[in-house]
Amino acid sequence: MLFNSIEFTVFLPLVFMLYWFVFNRNLKLQNLFVVVASYVFYGWWDWRFLLLIAFTSFCSWGSGLLVEKNKDYPKKAKAISAVNIVLNLLILGVFKYYDFFVKEFAEFFSISSEGLLLNIILPVGISFYTFQALSYSIDVYRGKLNPTHDVIQFFAFVSFFPQLVAGPIERATNLLPQFGRPREFNYDHAVDGLRQILWGLFKKMVVADNCAIYVDQVFSDYSSQSGSTLLLGAVLFTFQIYGDFSGYSDIAIGTAKLFGIKLMRNFNVPYFSRDIAEFWRRWHISLTTWFRDYVYIPLGGSRVSKAKVVCNTFVIFLLSGFWHGANWTFIVWGGYHALLFLPLILSGKNRKYTGAVAAGRKLPSVIEMGQMSLTFLMAVIGWIIFRAKTIPEAWGYLCGLFNKSLFSIPWLDTRHYYLPVFIGIVVMLVVEWIQRDKEHAFDLAGVKSHVLKFSIYYVMLVALFWFGGHAETFIYFQF
């Protein structure tokens, strides 16, 4: 079920009340309830895939126990861990990438792929929960985490509904222990969670869904649009994907707070980044750190020869791109960002900007504005490749953008969604700028006036209703 749906509006309060009033006396029961509620949430889309997530969870949990049992036999432990990793990746590969590889293979050898394709529906969230389960088994193997003997606790960790289908991809070291100890209701955290949910809904429904109306039209007919229209479409997609994905993350994190669970931050105002390295420290943090910790560092990271650093960087970005979907556009998108990242890492300047931009100041300097604008532009170009259905389409879009019609007036149709788009983007940027050093943009704990706070909440609610576009699924559900 979607977060911005009537079903979820009924589901969430019901689960909340049962969680705190009926099942709170017994931790195991409460965890079991979390599993049941999460499986209902996930099964709402398609109950058939419940078996898959259960299987993945069971395999990873089982591998943790077997690794512990064989801790005196390192080779055996390694083999068990490797088998679990391969099994999980195989499942992910079959559901997500099999048809892609078959089609590419068939095209390369000029044979028909008919009869070879599986045409399987991609289970929602498979990329997220698979990586989440893998992080557990790898951390257990590395000795960073003791395996849990409580299967319910583990299932709750993998399937916890707020972050099940689109992240954040949680680490077992953070989330699993939280299911191993009693949760206390905390008023301030719960209120903060509601605020974060409200903010996430604003970004999704007012910004992302309204941008989508224009973006879909431009991308579906890009060949007949002017350069300025293509630029506007690309910029709006940049805000759409941010509003959509970070909005979902905010709703997930805020919802988790209602249940006394703390999830990791997934976005840290990425469009205020001063270079591409900083962008990647602020965008989809859970995925980038996952690849850093489980792929990049084991390959040697940046403590190897320059040639190996180049190779590792490309591996990470190409894998990260490929993780998003079975399409060459995602791989090229990853490669594009690798090319942008390389100069910084080779010159050792990839960690130049680690603090908040314009820290202690109200406004950025001219240089910082220039840096943010350039980084933003680089991101926009990347998103064009990401959004396009094929490489020729991406190329066609970029060629259409960079010609003299770039300086013409962009096409605007007669519908009235421009106001919510414009207001939504401006409000989002201003609020996120002002609150850039806070845990999330709608952290109003510092606002003392109840009248002011309540007024803000009501204005947001009215904005959601008045400006909210027609309900669209979250973009990252397709990954």
Add this chain to the structure above:
Amino acid sequence: MKKFLVRFLVWLSIPLVSAYVIDYMVSSGLRKTDLRKYAVWNDIYGKKINADIVVIGSSRAWCGYNTFILDSLLHCNSYNLGVDGHNFEMQNIRYSTYRRFNKRPKVLIVNADYVSTLGVTADPRYEREQFFPYIWDDSLISAVRRMKDISFGDRYMPLLRYFGYRNELEDGISSFFGETVFDDGGMYKGYRGNDYLWQPKEQLNKDSQIGVCEVSDLKKAVELGTFVREACEEGVKVVLVKSPVCSSFYQISDTHVSDSVFEGIADRCQVAVLNYYMSDVSKDSTNFYNYTHLNRKGSELFTRELCHDLDSLGVLADL
């Protein structure tokens, strides 16, 4: 926890009460407007119609049968219940609702065309907002609920159904506060003459495909036959009318299935069929704004001819 729940409920109560109030204002306002989507329903529920001659059909009916001319030439009270973008199922729902609040007509003109017997219209959710102000009418909403995807939340949660329909919210509130809200061109007893520009290519592809693909739904045909039979048993004089289509459309499309359906119904129920497919109105493309819909000029010419033919048939004897 108690503090959290109490404060949350107190906080929620204000938007909830506001939602009920705004819902009432918007729905009441829309029930007073003359907008095409609502005007006919407003007249139906207002029990204002009580017509002697009623026309039912799709958009081809509401822009083709000029009720002003029907009233003037036939000296009667006519009403056009044509409903845009829907097949017989919705046409029947509209007529049934009409009958619940208005008296039985003496003459029922059924615009008999391929649209009535179509399996599905382009988008089942098309103009679902026309039912929002009447959400309290269980009979109507039960009939359209599945077709128009009207959920439990839409019916019982205030304002939810208007989410995403900003125009409806604005028009409803304006109308509630006394502003007159209407479409350009206006409506007269369900009829609206159109002065749209001719756009042949797009419409040709759309409408000719409908005829050529033979998507007629036999279930609709059975429903239509039952409908006509029951109307006749009630003492209503039914006339099936094949209103004009641009003759170049008729030449390339294939409507023989729907044609045979209507002829079959006419035979079984002993009702008259008036066929204008090959009339002079059809032969002149300046009477249309696309291949299947009459413009204002064409509707006036067609309605005059229809009045003459109805008179000749003798169906107007009781008026």
